[in-house]
Amino acid sequence: MDLRVLDIHDDDLMRHVHRVVDRGEQHGRDGMPRWTLTEWVEAARAPDSGERAEHLGVFVDETLVGVGIAYLFLLDNTDKAWLEVVVDPDHRRRGVGTALLARLVEIAEADGRTVICSDAKIPFEQLAEHPYRSFAERHGFTQSNIEVVRHLPLPVEEVRLQDWADLAAEKSAGYRLETYVGHFPGELAESLCVLLGQLAVDAPTGDVDYEEEVMTPERLAERYAMSKAMARETFETVAVTPEGLVAAQSTLQVPVEGTDAFQWGTFVHREHRGHRLGLAVKTANLRAMQEQRSQIRRVVTQNGETNGWMISINEQIGFSPVEASVEFLRRA
Numbered sequence: 393m394d395l396r397v398l399d400i401h402d403d404d405l406m407r408h409v410h411r412v413v414d415r416g417e418q419h420g421r422d423g424m425p426r427w428t429l430t431e432w433v434e435a436a437r438a439p440d441s442g443e444r445a446e447h448l449g450v451f452v453d454e455t456l457v458g459v460g461i462a463y464l465f466l467l468d469n470t471d472k473a474w475l476e477v478v479v480d481p482d483h484r485r486r487g488v489g490t491a492l493l494a495r496l497v498e499i500a501e502a503d504g505r506t507v508i509c510s511d512a513k514i515p516f517e518q519l520a521e522h523p524y525r526s527f528a529e530r531h532g533f534t535q536s537n538i539e540v541v542r543h544l545p546l547p548v549e550e551v552r553l554q555d556w557a558d559l560a561a562e563k564s565a566g567y568r569l570e571t572y573v574g575h576f577p578g579e580l581a582e583s584l585c586v587l588l589g590q591l592a593v594d595a596p597t598g599d600v601d602y603e604e605e606v607m608t609p610e611r612l613a614e615r616y617a618m619s620k621a622m623a624r625e626t627f628e629t630v631a632v633t634p635e636g637l638v639a640a641q642s643t644l645q646v647p648v649e650g651t652d653a654f655q656w657g658t659f660v661h662r663e664h665r666g667h668r669l670g671l672a673v674k675t676a677n678l679r680a681m682q683e684q685r686s687q688i689r690r691v692v693t694q695n696g697e698t699n700g701w702m703i704s705i706n707e708q709i710g711f712s713p714v715e716a717s718v719e720f721l722r723r724a
């Protein structure tokens with residue numbers, strides 16, 4: 393077994409990386425969304441001034457059989473590292489995962505990280521004793537949080553979207569809803585970034601406390617560039633105050649080809665809660681995407697199981713639970 397740093401700019405190697413990650417992540421999860429080669433490679437290559445990533449691979453007889461990634465946040469949460477380990481299903485139980493994890497933990501600890509996080513998608517009925525849990529626990533990780541992954545089949549009936557828009561409008565007079573596709577106006581970027589930075593603080597994250605994320609218009613521009621490179625478009629709906637500040641936001645990542653859209657954050661500024669703005673932005677964003685990108689058949693989202701506010705909106709819209717995303721933590 394040979395453990396090496398991966399050159400993410402090597403196109404041929406990246407095809408193998410994608411094969412291993414795709415096979416490893418899909419194993420036992422029929423019908424779940426998958427990323428294309430382009431999505432995977434461009435996400436890995438996209439510059440992000442807020443984080444550094446190290447990619448490792450394990451080779452057996454020159455065949456790549458496992459991939460490990462360490463994400464190290466640079467501008468905030470510098471006590472934390474996020475690790476991912478994926479092993480080809482045909483090469484499991486031979487120590488490949490252990491070798492990758494050990495090296496990733498070394499990288500994280502050498503960088504002074506004391507809160508080491510990871511996650512695994514697990515079917516609800518196997519939550520108590522799934523192999524991925526056994527692997528994590530064997531290596532000193534404990535469960536820190538459970539997120540529930542939900543899917544929404546499309547289309548949602550137009551009358552229902554109108555009902556929710558009406559319901560939201562009852563309490564959100566004075567806020568203007570604006571939807572942007574593939575670009576975001578510079579004059580609103582600064583105040584959108586305030587919301588994006590606070591999302592990790594206010595969303596329930598179990599035993600790990602996140603500091604406010606340093607989001608800047610430059611990082612926002614990097615995210616838009618990454619989406620474009622991944623052949624995705626960002627649908628962003630914001631609620632804007634009469635003074636021109638973003639009070640609420642909701643983001644969908646929508647592939648130009650392909651049928652799964654990904655719900656990213658939905659966030660209402662602390663001073664603007666209680667006006668049904670969450671429902672307002674989420675409904676308007678979904679409606680815009682459904683009208684403009686009719687090939688999308690499903691929306692994928694996940695929330696902390698204790699995030700009652702977001703879950704109630706999601707259930708109202710028609711999302712239903714499909715699997716758990718279990719988060720693990722090891723303190724150095």
Ligand SMILES: CC(C)(COP(=O)(O)OP(=O)(O)OC[C@H]1O[C@@H](n2cnc3c(N)ncnc32)[C@H](O)[C@@H]1OP(=O)(O)O)[C@@H](O)C(=O)NCCC(=O)NCCS
Pocket residue numbers: 416417476477478479480483484485486487488489490491510511512513522523524526527528530720
């Ligand atoms: C989790 C994963 C990385 C393990 O990779 P692996 O190469 O099979 O792991 P190892 O061979 O190093 O296993 C080390 C230990 O983990 C535990 N373990 C791993 N697979 C297990 C299984 N199927 N059943 C029970 N325990 C298991 C065992 O304690 C094992 O030691 P042992 O074989 O001496 O009993 C792999 O299953 C995978 O790619 N999963 C999908 C991605 C994922 O969810 N990763 C995040 C996990 S936190």
